[in-house]
């Protein structure tokens with residue numbers, strides 16, 4: 012179902028009217044985690060002025076350590092819905108448990124399945140049934156074939172509104188948190204008709220790498236970028252070192268506006 016065979020044209024996924032795929036480059040931006048109403052609104056306004064068409068923000072955070080901030084849960088979803096009403100930005104947010112899919116889908120415009128859950132088959136089937144577009148991140152230790160098979164689980168439930176997101180894979184290299192597999196973008200685009208976007212924030216885990224990795228993603232023809240922004244990265248409860256703010260965000264905005272046309 013997700014294979015390029017039998018699909019003459021590439022799929023354009025519409026998220027509350029915002030297209031991902033086709034000719035454009037869609038920017039999704041927002042805080043890694045929803046922390047407070049003020050922080051989320053500020054981050055959303057930053058995202059919107061940088062040209063983002065969709066707001067990202069985690070209310071359920073799949074953290075490596077059980078002692079790390081786990082997200083606000085439904086209270087976070089309510090904050091996202093208020094910020095959507097104020098800014099007009101549709102919401103992309105992660106769901107980590109099949110039991111929460113209905114609740115999260117009642118707030119979200121797009122459901123995100125994170126790297127740690129790429130092969131959580133019950134979750135994939137539940138998001139396939141939820142009637143919302145899905146962003147499927149690549150498992151950090153998954154092959155492209157496994158990633159596409161995970162997408163197939165969603166598609167099998169009748170939902171073809173799937174966006175693939177390359178977010179870096181685990182390699183022997185320790186200088187970056189993950190290694191952005193840039194070749195996965197054209198490879199997945201050749202094997203599948205689904206749009207493929209890149210997360211340069213979770214790939215490198217470092218603010219100084221977000222711009223170079225974004226340039227690379229645009230250059231290989233990614234259909235979009237999903238980027239962390241935060242009004243005060245130094246006090247962020249999650250992944251502050253990779254969040255953009257100030258000049259870096261302005262530079263990203265210029266890049267997304269100009270580079271695709273220059274290629």
Ligand code: PEP
Nearest residue numbers: 069125126127148178213
């Ligand atoms: C995220 O986007 O908030 C996230 C946790 O990403 P990943 O699943 O790629 O680590």
